[in-house]
Amino acid sequence: MFLLDGIIVTSASDLTEASKCEFAFLRTVDVKLGRLEKTEVIEDPMYMRSSRMGDEHEHRILERYRERFGAGVAEIERPPQLTGESLAEAVRRTSEAFERGAQVVFQATFFDGSFVGFADFVVRMPDGRYRVQDSKLARSARVTALLQLAAYAEQLRGMGVDVDDTVELLLGDGSVSEHSLADIEPVYRKRRARLLSIIHEHVADAGPVAWGDPRFTVDGRCDTCDAEVQESRDVLLVAGMRVTQREHLLAAGIATIDALAASSGAIDGIPEGTLDGLREQARLQLQAAPGSPPPIRVFNAPVLAVLPQPDAGDIFFDFEGDPLYTEGAGERWNLDYLFGLVDQEERFTAFWAHDFAAERVALEAFLAFVRERRAQHPGMHIYHYAAYEQTHLLALAARHGVGEEEVDGLLRDNVMVDLYPLVRKAVRIGSRSYSIKKLEPLYMGDELRESEVTNGADSITEYANARDLLALGRLDEAQQLLDDIGQYNRYDCVSTLRLRDWLIARAEENGVPIGTAPMEETELAAEESPLRAGLLAFAGDPLDPGRSPDRRAMALAAAAIDFHRREQKSFWQSHFARLVQPIEEWAETRDVLVVEKAAVIRDWYCDEGQRVERRELLLSGSWGAGSTVRVSERTGPFLLYEYPGPFRQSRAQPGSRAARTVSVIDALPDGSIVVRETLPPEVPPYSELPSALTPSAPPDSRRLGEAIREWGTALLIARHHEAWPVDATIDLLRRTPPRTRSGSLTPEDAVGPERPETSRSQTSRSETSRSETSRSEPKSDDGDGRIEAVVASLLDLDRSYLAVQGPPGTGKSYLGAHVIARLVAEHGWKVGVVAQSHAVVENLLDRVVTAGLDASMVGKAPGSASGGPKAEDAGADVETEVTHRFTWLPANGHLEFAGVNEERGFVLGGTAWDFANAARVPRGSLDLVVIDEAGQFSLASTIAVGVAAKNLLLLGDPQQLPQVSQGRHPEPVDGSALGWVSDGHDVLPPEYGYFLAETRRMHPALAEAVSVLSYEGKLRAHACASERELSGVAPGVHPVPVLHVGNSTASPEEAEIVVDLVRDLLGRSWTDPETGRDDDPLGEDDVIVVTPYNAQLAEVRALLDAEGYRGVRVGTVDKFQGQEAAVAIVSLAASSAVDVPRGMSFLLMKNRLNVAISRAKWSAYLVHSPELTEFLPTTPAGVGELSAFIRLVEPADRPAVIAVG
Structure with a gap:
């Protein structure tokens, strides 16, 4: 940003600076305007080093383009002085380069009078359009870079250049990150408009921006804010204070730390326990005296009992690492150059590493040291402060492929002890920060650090300097720096030791005996799996961006071996943590109810x-x-x-x-x-x-694990012989197109029209009438050939898989049922049907019977007999109420049912627990397993059920709500099978199967909005969807902005608007030929209200009931997946991004919005706070989600805002 002829000229980087903190940005504007003196900026050595490395990275890319295109690279010299004349000249040269069709334009210059930018590279594509590229030293895409790309694309269009739809980041590890401009530009335009708005508003003011000006947002933690926080004694001085909590306190008239310490009573929006803790923290900080140790209070002494008894083998550990270190072409970054530790006698041991090869040696040496020490001292522990040491040891082991199970064992056996959570759970300290350096006055006494290297950033900078000296041959100077770094690291380790002893002393003062063993988790322990290790040997380097699909498939296979153990382990670790952690730390967890009121309605x-x-x-x-x-x-x-x-x-x-x-x-x-x-x-x-209700434990998964291990063993044997098994799930993991005998899938238009009857021999059951089903699904005379094509392709499979993606209303279940019926009736196939829940399976079985297959050939045991999830659990809700037309089997009647129907074929329904159980379904005994809702069915579970069949049919939609996983996995085996084969595409690539492109549910106007949101614009409405009519209401998505503040998961203001909309809609004339409605009054059951939060559900339900609208369905998005109505009303409830629990990625997830909006046949109302778009996401995925939401709620003719209250 700079001032030119009285005009503030901004750049793309100003967008992100203003988005992070408008107050700090406007302070910079004030300096440019001369309203404030410029403050001295201390040079940051780390920033300077990364900037230099970034320039080198950019130069390497330029050299490659020069070698490739020679004179076709136009290099625009950046003006040394940013004047109007120099910028105009650079823009002229840039424009000429594009006019003559340069292959690459380097440093393309843009200046429109108020914006300036310099694009690293603009590359001509084969079709003549130009693609914007930016070189970034980072190893992953960042939002700041995406906004730059969008800004440059906008400027190029202004110059008349035809711009490609894709932009690229050329990253520091050599990879290229591609992004669609459509996923960036709405957010860019939003932030650009806000930037200009605050500049214009502030320039009109008389003086510099004032702290506390409600017009502008604050970060609260940046350097500019921190100075004001201290000057005004803002409540943000209180350790642990969140900006959202500050807002609630300001609303209650409490602005300073002093006022908070003196306050009493409840504060809306802050739980009582949290408020009590903040008040005591404020009081302790006010008691702190300069130059003296901070005051403390042990408020939860029993927690200290988890401290182990001191052991002669105890060690105290700390890492030092350089995030900017790289080798070669930069595929790997971040060197941990020092593994330091002290023992109980404060003797220091250092494991140094000056390159990645030495880092592996250091890791192995450290683990060997610990292994030997544990053998000598079985009761020893490794102490550290904060989670970095644990998480980074795991990352290092994964990077080098050594010691993963050993590190996992250290964590599993509770050998590593993190002192930070013990401090936070047990002690309050009168300090703004709980970093270990702020705690040291409590126990280091006269030994407080005074070395030249005083913090982690100093250590990194000095290490880089030492490496430079080593390269110059100045060995003595380099060694002196390394010795200083070692002493800094030793001090940190000693500090950890002294903190441990200080905590033990506090426990003794409070009469708490230490050394009480934590809850054992022996059921989670597992020996290192030789099978997993064997598969990993074929998987290659997980950090290699060029790893082949076959190696990635082997990595997935290896990750699947212990998938269910990790899921179990993750749940139980979280469960045990909830038993000791403050409730506010996990109150927003899915399926947690924090009890505010409890009553006995029937005593013992x-x-x-x-x-x-x-x-x-x-x-x-x-x-x-x-x-x-x-x-x-x-x-x-x-x-x-x-x-x-x-x-x-x-x-x-x-x-x-x-x-x-x-x-x-x-x-x-x-x-x-x-x-x-x-x-x-x-x-x-x-x-x-x-005080709370918390999630259920996952079901016993031993059967699934056994099936996966059998499969993995066969795979490993084959790979040792340099072969691949002919297997459907292996094809899926390798992401190879389905293997067919003919060599290709059957096109939809290559078969004759569909026949109205399933089989000559199966005529006892006719199609259920349209009035009976009341669903938006195909009729038998549509003649589009989809069912015939899918049947033909399945018959052509050679022990492989086929995928079918069916968006809402496209007849996915109809197609699946008719395909199954034909395969059994006409070809005698033995088919299994599996899904995440019993209800989904039973729904599809019902439809198979409706499609004409005799009920005696379709069987399933009741949910309680199958094992796995309860009948009510998991997965999408069914599309119709299950009527159970199929045959109920005894609890273990699977084999008998299959035997009776051996000759004529059958359909057997169940969960993954059934198909993984060889005593119920023998291995490979089925011709086909159909996975319904495969967009929510994990890869690991797909492997488990795949052992039962020769072929797989994946039926579902990965654009619906995803499966929720408990654990953290080294590869995405927790992701869905259909999502994996789609490989990030919103629409299934045609080489993998079929995309059902016509929805019979949604009107074309509504289908278009959903299509753009979730299906790359490829979903369209069937002609029958245009035959419906709702008088006086336009079809499509109708945004309804409602102003409100401070709401998190419930908005009374939005609930009132919902009731108003229902009142207006009911009684209007509704015509729907497919369900026999002809000019009927719209009824309560024709309207559905969807919300992401249970609290808003309760709010809306209460108001609707009070108005007498008890027949209007209200539910969460998760609950209503699969349902439909003439009109859907979606209420998002939250006031702004800072109010949203679990983050905006939950609220604005495209899958969630897709499910909510696509419940409607005619129109969907999106009731929301307009402030939900006024933030900048922190991830590229978040930018895409927000852009999609902006496209929904801010059309060109945006409706007027409804001001409430």
Whole structure:
């Protein structure tokens, strides 16, 4: 940014600076305007070094273009002085380069009077259009770079240049990151408009921007803000204070740390426990005296009991690393150059590494040191402060392919002890920061650090200087720097040791015995898997950007071996953490209910025939975003009681909550639930009430693991013989097109029209009438050949897979049912049907019977007999109410059913637990397994069920809600099978199967919006969708902006608008020939209200009921997947990005918006706060999501804002 002839000229980087903190940006504007003195900026050596490396990276790319195109590269000299004349000349030379068709324009210059920019590279594509490229030293795409690219594309268009739809970042690791301009430009335009708005508004002011000006946002943590925070004694001085909490305090009239410390009573928007902690933190900080150790208070002493007893083998560990170190062409970055530790006697051991090869040696030496020490001292522990050491050890082991199980074992056996969470859970300290350097005055005494190297950034800079000296042969000087770095690292290790001892002393002062073992998790332990290691040997380097698809497939196979163990482990680690962590740290977790009110509705009782006493409780409170309430008589979620709780649990950590599984037996419209809990053995009836309900444990997955290991063993044997098994799931992992005997898939237009009957021999059941199904799905006389094509391709498969993507309303289930019916009736196939939930499976089985297959040939055991998820659990809701036309099987009647139908074929339904169980479905005994909702079915589970069949049919839509995974996995085996084969495309590539491109549900105007949102513009409406009519209402998406502030998961203002919309819609004339509606009044069951949050569900439900609209369906997005109505009303509830729990990526996920909007046949109303678009996402994916949302809610003729209150 600079001032030119009285005009402020901005650049693309100013967009991100203003988005991060408008206050700080306007302070910079004030300096340019002469309203403030320029403050001295201290040079940052790390920034200067990265800038130099960035220039070198850019020069290398330029050299490659010079070698390739020679004189075809036009190099525009950047003006040494940014004047109007020099910029105009550079723009003229840039324009001439494009006019003569230069292959590459380097440093293309743009200047339109108020914006200036210099594009690294603009490259001519084969079609004559120009693609903008930017070189970045970073190893991944960043939002700042994307905004630059969009700005340059806009400037190019202004020059009359034909711009390509794609832009690229040439990254520091040699990779190229491609991005669609359509996913960037709406956000760019939004931020550009906001930038110009705040500049114009501020320039009109008389003086510099004032702290606390409500017109402009603040970051609260940047250097500019920090100076004001200290000057004004803002509440942001309080350690742990969030900007959103500050907003709630300001609304209550509390602006300073002093006012907070002196305050009392409740504050809207801040839980009582959190508020109490903030108030005490403020008081302690006010008591702190300069030059003295900060005051402290041990507020949760029992937590300190988890500290292990000191052991002679204990070590205290710290890393030093250089994030800018790289080798060769820059494929790898970040060298951990020092692994430092001290023992209990403060003896220092250092493992140095000056290149990546030495880093591997250092890692192996460190692990060998720990291994030997554990053998000598079985009770030893490795202490560190904050999570970096744990997470980075795992990353290093993965990078070098050594010691992964060993590092995992250190974590699993609780050898590594992170002192940071113990400090935060047990002690409050009168300091703004809880970094270890701020704690050192409590225990280092006269030994407080005074070395030249005083922080991590200094260490990195000095290390880079040492390497430069080594390269120059100045060995003594280099060694002196390395010695200083070593002493800095030693000091950090000693500081960790002293902190451990200080915490032990606090435990002793409070009478807490240390050394009580934490809860053992032996069920999660596992020996290193030789099978996984064997598969990984064929997987190549996971950090290699050029890793082949075959090597990636082997990596996926290896990750699948321990997939379910990682899922179990992740759940139990999170569960045990919830027992000891403050509730506010996990309150927003999916499927968590923080209980605000609990009442006993039936006290302890024991009905006739029951042996165990039980009681029933009514619980209400706040649900985590995305939660789904499942009613079941079976026990599921955990009920938590605050420490010490009414009953004791074996092996529990000191200070932990008591937990017990309960049944949710009823769910009320306001979000309240009724639970039934049983009395633990040998515990008298108690009156205590719970504080939270937390997620259920995952089901036993041993059968799935066994099936995957069998499959993996066969794969490993084949690879040792340099062969690939002929196997459907291996084809899927390799992402090869389906293997067919003919060599290609059958085109849709290569077969005759569909026949109205499934088979000559199967005429006992006719198609269910349109009035009976009331669904938007194909008729038998459509004649588009899709069913014939899919059947033909499946018959042509050679032990492979086929994918079918069906967006909402395209007849995916109809197609699947008719395909299955024909394969069985006409070809005697044995077909399995599997999905994430019993309900989805049973729905498809019903449709198979409706399609004409005899019910005796379609069977399934009840949900409770199958194992795995409960019948009510997981997956998308079914499209119609299941009527169970198929044959119910006994609990273990699978083999008998298959035997009876051996000759004529059959359809067998079940969950993954059924098909992975060889005692129910023998290996390879089926011709086909159909995976319904394959867009939500994990790759790992696909492998598990794939062992039962020769071929796979993936049926679903990855653009619907994704599957939720518990664990962290080295490869995306938790991702869906259909999503994997789609490879990031919104629409399935045609070489993998079929995309159902016509929706019969949505009107063309609505289908177009959904198509652009989620299907690359390739989804279209069937002609029948145009025959509907709703009088006085235009079809399509209607944004309804509603102004409100401070709302997180519930908005009374939006709820009122929803009721107003319902009132206006009901009674209007509705025509829908497919369901027999002809000029009928629109009824309550024709309107559906969708919201992402249970709290808003309750808000809307209560208002609708109060108005007498009890027939209008209201539900969360997760619950309503699969349902439809004439009109959908979507209420997003949150006021702004800072108010959104779990982040905007949850609220604005394209899959979630797709599901919500596509429930409608005619029109969808998107009720939202306009402030939801006023933020800058932190990730490229977030930019894409926000751009998609902006396209939905801000059309050219944006409706007027409805101001409420």
